[in-house]
Amino acid sequence: MNTKRFLTTYGPMFGIWILIVLLFGVLSDNFLTTRTFLTIAGQVPPLVIICCGMTLILIIGGIDLSVGSVLALSASLLCVALARWELALPVAAFLAIFAGFLMGAFNGAISVLLKIPSFVVTLGTLKIAFGLAMLVTASETVPVGTTLEPLAQRISGIGLPVSFLVAIVFVILFQVILSKTVYGRYLVAIGTNEKAVQLAGIPTNLRKISVYAITGALVGVASIFFAARLGAANADAGNGLELSAIAAVVIGGTSLTGGRGSVVNSFVGAMIILTLDSGLAQIGAAEFAKHMVTGIVIVVAVLLDALRGDFLQTLKNRFRKTA
Amino acid sequence: MITITDLQKSYGRNRVLRDFDMHIEPGEVHALLGSNGAGKSTLAKILTGLTPFNAGDITFEGAPYRPKDKRESEEKGLVMVLQELNVIENLTVAENLFLNRLPTRGGLLNTKTLHAEAAEALERVGLGAISPDTPAAELGIGQQQLVEIAGALLRDIKLLILDEPTASLTAPEIEKLFENVNRLKAQGISIIYISHRMEEIFKISDRVTVLRDGKRIATHRIGEVEMPQLIRAMAGAEVAESERQPSRFSAGDAVGLEVKNLSASGRFSDVSFRVHQGEVVGIAGLIGAGRTELLRAIYGVDPVDSGAVFLQNGQLEHKPSSPQDSVQASMGLIPEDRKGEGLILEHSITMNSVLGELGKYAGKAWFRAEEATAAAEKVNREMSLKYESMDEPVGNLSGGNQQKVVIARWLLKGVDVFLFDEPTRGVDVAAKEAIYQLLQGLAAEGKTILVVSSDFLELMKISDRILVLSNGRLTGEFSPDEYSQEALTEAAFAGFQATAKTPTAA
Known part of the structure; x- marks a missing residue:
């Protein structure tokens, strides 16, 4: 990718984020402080790690509504495994990730093989995972003690939490997977024109299922950071997270109809959502206003995406005219 | 070989x-x-x-x-x-070229090899000026x-x-x-x-x-x-003289539909013709000649660049802007894709028949089903629809009978101008005959009928006149005594003879 294309791909999103940051900086005296950014940085990891997978799912033209309650299930398993079953951290972490993986694989297999819209399948999984989380926790909040604290700690010198850096690593890793591996390019191709991919003799089902499974596993990873920050888990953990994740990915410009998207931009999309949240809180906006502003930002983002499609079509028609 | x-x-x-x-x-x-x-x-x-x-x-x-x-x-x-x-528009040119054997190195896409080989391949077809990493959408x-x-x-x-x-x-x-x-x-x-x-x-x-x-x-x-x-x-074969439709209109008859200099860039250009009330006019042409596009434009589904449509003997200038307007102006389109655009297959014959004017059967609060059924049944009977019950889903009917239900909808609506796109596609021989009868019946009632068909023989049987559209232009008009496969074929190919489309200023 040349510099120009790099800038046009990632520049606008970063620009918008910086504008929002500056806007709140002007509106509130206390916004441009280390404390604000550390709060945001602390919230970033679970959401951003999930966004890595959600971006891929939207790119292949699917959606996953179950990530929030799968996170609750994984986090619950993790905390129960550590606190009640007294398992070692690696074993507990594996359980959490594996549970996420299984739920994701279930989503993928049912929706791809049985050709059922992922919207409906994952809506079902949302309830299933929620129920399982209640079962695992016996509907209680399970405190995890001090085992996970190191993850939420800040690295001396940089000041950022370990978890934030891990999230950044995931973003880079998944952006590379998406744009630099054959697997990633096939996902883009499938989301753009699956039939053409199949005609080229490339099987698509397994690849599509794998995207859901990977996302599930990522949710498992995210659950570890989630539990680390709160020091506990219950079945209500991650409530509404699916919507934040989808919103972040969409704000980041990933097309809801598939074929186009970027993990880095989803990351910035997540930053925008979290910044709005904390900025609005700081300028003393009422709870209702926070919800409405976030909602408006999502609608505007989708609108921009739709207009972009129209714009391209117009260009193409014009080309056809001259042809 | x-x-x-x-x-x-x-x-x-x-x-x-x-x-x-x-x-x-x-x-x-x-x-x-x-x-x-x-x-x-x-x-x-x-x-x-x-x-x-x-x-x-x-x-x-x-x-x-x-x-x-x-x-x-x-x-x-x-x-x-x-x-x-x-x-695949969201991939680069190079990725498209090598889609099923993308080169890798250490698990990552080997962009260097990919672009080098792609550049070579592009050079071979004279596209050397295009960079291999251009997104295909561009x-x-x-x-x-x-x-x-x-x-x-x-x-x-x-x-x-x-x-x-x-x-x-x-x-x-x-x-x-x-x-x-x-x-x-x-x-x-x-x-x-x-x-x-x-x-x-x-x-x-x-x-x-x-x-x-x-x-x-x-x-x-x-x-x-x-x-x-x-x-x-x-x-090939010709239609026997006896099978042809003698021309039924005379110059004095009212013009039900007049199209004047209608153009839509890339689809058709400068199309003008008239269809009289009580006349069946066929539009012949090759697939891709712009016939469906023309019907859709007259009906207001797709926009036009210039030209006008007149209805009711030139009294009403109709700016085709939306199907709703066209229906208001008493025009009905019977699309080629009956199942996709014409009917709701799971719904009953009644529902499909009255779909165009459900409001008419809305009482204070409830849908007046008996009344709708009675009205729908009357029209469908007139067309001798074969059915067991008006509540039967139209998906159960044969192709020919499905077509009748679509027509019934427009009859109920009291439309004067009928635009048919491939009315006999996918129906059997008997049903074809029934549809031909139906068209003649509509014409006899004074309706204005425009029929697009790829089947020259069919058009020769049912039309009072045939217009030929070729490569977006009208290249011929034939009255029944001039009908021949040869003449129609020649006209159908004529528009493609002219030099290829030349680029115009953007």
Whole structure:
């Protein structure tokens, strides 16, 4: 990718984020402080790690509504495994990730093989995972003690939490997977024109299922950071997270109809959502206003995406005219 | 190189290829010529493994050839560049070219190798100016097509099939395409060239085979044949005088629909004609001539650039802007895709019949079902619809009867102008006759009827006049005593003779 294309791909999103940051900086005296950014940085990891997978799912033209309650299930398993079953951290972490993986694989297999819209399948999984989380926790909040604290700690010198850096690593890793591996390019191709991919003799089902499974596993990873920050888990953990994740990915410009998207931009999309949240809180906006502003930002983002499609079509028609 | 003997292919009861023989020599450009439904595309699909054949033999380089899928035919070196392109717009040009064998190094895409090889492939088709990492979406149609050809050339090909390759190309792009065809020929690669454009066929091919109704009618060496001879070969059977519809209108009759200088760029240009009340006018033409587009434009589904439509004997200027407006102005479209655009298959005959005016049967709060059923039943009976119950889902009805339900809707609505797009597509012979009767009945009631059909014989049977649309322009108007397959065929091809579309200023 040349510099120009790099800038046009990632520049606008970063620009918008910086504008929002500056806007709140002007509106509130206390916004441009280390404390604000550390709060945001602390919230970033679970959401951003999930966004890595959600971006891929939207790119292949699917959606996953179950990530929030799968996170609750994984986090619950993790905390129960550590606190009640007294398992070692690696074993507990594996359980959490594996549970996420299984739920994701279930989503993928049912929706791809049985050709059922992922919207409906994952809506079902949302309830299933929620129920399982209640079962695992016996509907209680399970405190995890001090085992996970190191993850939420800040690295001396940089000041950022370990978890934030891990999230950044995931973003880079998944952006590379998406744009630099054959697997990633096939996902883009499938989301753009699956039939053409199949005609080229490339099987698509397994690849599509794998995207859901990977996302599930990522949710498992995210659950570890989630539990680390709160020091506990219950079945209500991650409530509404699916919507934040989808919103972040969409704000980041990933097309809801598939074929186009970027993990880095989803990351910035997540930053925008979290910044709005904390900025609005700081300028003393009422709870209702926070919800409405976030909602408006999502609608505007989708609108921009739709207009972009129209714009391209117009260009193409014009080309056809001259042809 | 390829010898085809006694090839048979049917889709259901519809025989698309029968006793078909053909031979293709190495390094020749062999053109396929024929009207709609002659079997050209089916033949291409068989050769490239997209559809199996029922009986007969194909030998390719001395061995029996029966590809089970596209992959197998490609491995053997038979490749088709499809009319609808398969370029994946969100990938780069290079990625498109090497889609099923992207080079990697250490798990990552080896962009260096990929771009180097892609640049070479692009150079070969004269697209050297395009950078391999350009997103495919940024290419024009013509360039996308050349990319597909470049992709085909990457394989070790023996036979390349081009299906209407110049349909959306500009003149310079066509030149480039021809250069490539000639270069391939020089390398001993055979090319099957399917096109409506005779001029191109005469320019580029060595031999031409004419198909009609799934049979090979003639094969000629270019240079030993003239255009009229080819048109005669394509035309075939005539409709008996007795079967023709005598003209029913006279110059004094009111004009139900008048189209004046209607143009929509890239689809059709400067189309003008009149249809009188009580008259059935057919629009003939080849697939892709712009006939459906014209109907849709008159009906206001797609926008036009200029021109006007007049209704009610010129009294009402109708700006086609939306289907709602057209229905208001008493016009109804019966689309080609009955199941997709015409009917709601799961719903009852009644519901489908009254769909256009549900409001009429809305009481204070409830839908007045009995009244709607009674009204729908009356109209459908008049058309002798075969049904068991008005509550039956229309999906259960035969194609012909489904068509009647669509027409019933417009009759209930009291529409005066009927636009039919391929009214007999996919219905059996008996149902066809019933639909013809229906059209005549509508005309006898003084309705204005415009019918698009790909079947010349059908149009000759039912129309008081036939207009021919070719490459977006009207190229002929015929009254019943002038009807002949030959004349219609000639007119249908006429628009494609003119020089290829030239680029205009943007």
